[in-house]
Amino acid sequence: MRLLLFGMLFIASTACKPKTTSTVQENTASIQEKMEEKTPMSKQDLEGYETAYFASGCFWCVEAIYESVKGVKEVYSGYSGGPEENPTYEDVAYGRTGHAEAVEVYYDPNVISFTELVQVFFGSHDPTSLNRQGPDRGAQYRSIAFYKSDKEREIITKYMEALEASNVYGRPIVTQVVPFEKFYIAEAYHQDYERRNPNNSYIRNVSIPRLNRFKANFNTYLKDESH
Template identity: 70%
Template sequence: MKIATITFLVSVLLASASCQPKNTSIKPVLAQQEAIEKIELSSEVLQEYETAYFASGCFWCVEAIFESVKGVKEVVSGYSGGTEKNPTYEQVAYGRTRHAEAVEVFYDPEVISFTKLVQVFFGSHDPTSLNRQGPDSGAQYRSIAFYKNAAEKKIITNYMTLLESKGVYDRPIVTQVKEFDVFYKAEDYHQDFEKRNPNNSYIRNVSIPRYNRFKENFKSYLKEGSH
């Protein structure tokens, strides 16, 4: 399969638009929440699907991107990559842990492969940006591709080698390839944040433009209605 050239440009965005909390007393606004019907999937249903884990900046953005992909059943925002148990958003966002904002992707391997999910991962962020994505900086926003076994690790490293051999990026890829250990689900108000808060300044100025750039390069990967 011919792999499309990934063209991802990191924009200079409003300093006021940030995934980081402004203070320790966060009171999120769930805009239009009453108009959004969230179907809660039981753990029994989700157990029927494979899981993959990625970190590539603010999880609000990453969750929305993976949820638009065919074969993905559910995406959960959370924390991974560190050693601290049961981290909170304030701890992670302020860099008080070694965790990164990450997502748990439940997918049907008969519809989409792990290889294609890796392509989505690299094609939806800047893997050459060290400890930063867009306006968000710090190790909590670093790029990580997690693997659960040797086969997944090989897929990730082979694809990174391919990207570098094709000269897709002007700078070296700094994505960490890390064995998956544990994933902690983020607080409820972070789940489906983009859907629930379409008028949030960060969503309008960062998440949606990032999502739109991804869609331009991966149209054939999108669910019906996500175009």
Template identity: 70%
Template sequence: MNIVRITFFTLLILVSTSCRPKEKSTQPEMAHQEPIENPETPKLTPSELQQYETAYFASGCFWCVEAIFESVKGVKEVYSGYSGGTEKNPTYEQVSYGKTHHAESVEVYYDPKVVSFTQLVQVFFGSHDPTTLNQQGPDRGAQYRSIAFYKNDEQKKIITDYMAKLEAEHVYGRPIVTEVKKFDKFYRAEDYHQDYEKLHPNNSYIQNVSIPRLNRFKKNFKSFLKEDVH
């Protein structure tokens, strides 16, 4: 596959909205703002999920990242959560305010017969700006840093080889700062964060950041999309 040159990420306009609540007292109101009926099928059961492989990535607000991977064919389920740190059972408040070493991350369940780990890595790098240190769009802090997690040496090589290719072809014009990190533990985020973009389409952050980011990805990766994704 030819590498898509994603220069628009370096021109991303920062908006006033943020994935992080502005103050503690606003978190519940923000997180549960005007939910709609979930139009999708229910989450797969733990036994159903066991038949698929998993991959883990961090690239900014997990509301955005979850929606992007959910649009990819061969991806069966995606969960928002926390990974990359050492603290056990972190909460959204702790992570979003930078009180842990975790980053907002996603857990991707995928069918390797349909989509490969290499392709998921391409999705990861093609859907965010990996050159901004501890920042993605309007979200700033190490909790929004870029991390490609690997579970074995083969996956690590896939990630590092692809990064080297991107660098050699000067795709971004600036050095990639993505961490390549051995996967340890993933903690699922609170229930109200799952499928957040689908359930809160009128949220200002979703309108101004998540949906435009998803649409840019869909425009550049049409061959990766599920048939019902437009």
């Protein structure tokens, strides 16, 4: 019984979700100083790069994974997949909207293709887990591959069919494949959250291990860390 209770408390303490409104405000204030050091990339900086959108659990984890991929210039954490305008982190995290935590990936198609980004997507989370990734539960953590064109939709669906035909996961894939409509960038303190908060319990126990598993399986897709 004690072991079960400890496990429940551990999961609760390492969830990608605010505990209370006051906690969110405190975290925002403490992290804001760090964010002042970061100069956001302008649209001019990102001209010439393509964009791709994915949702596969806590965006702190997903952002860090795509940031490690060669050819990726910038990644933003945010919200997508729902009808509500201007969603907030607290509303999304508590399942009060139809949005999922998602990422916006700016990439150089001459270095990394959309097909390879889709491979990264399916290879870095469990696409058979309905409305859940790790300790995070709820539709806001569902698996979604967004497409902006018929070509992208075809790439996603064909890759899913190949995974299913090979029975890679041993269970049916539940990833949603939906047209991209709008991406709402998350609050400033969420950007580069993993890199800026390495001692956070969720980052240590969930996010970093997930990133390391991805790196071990996709080492040829990684940026040269010496640069």
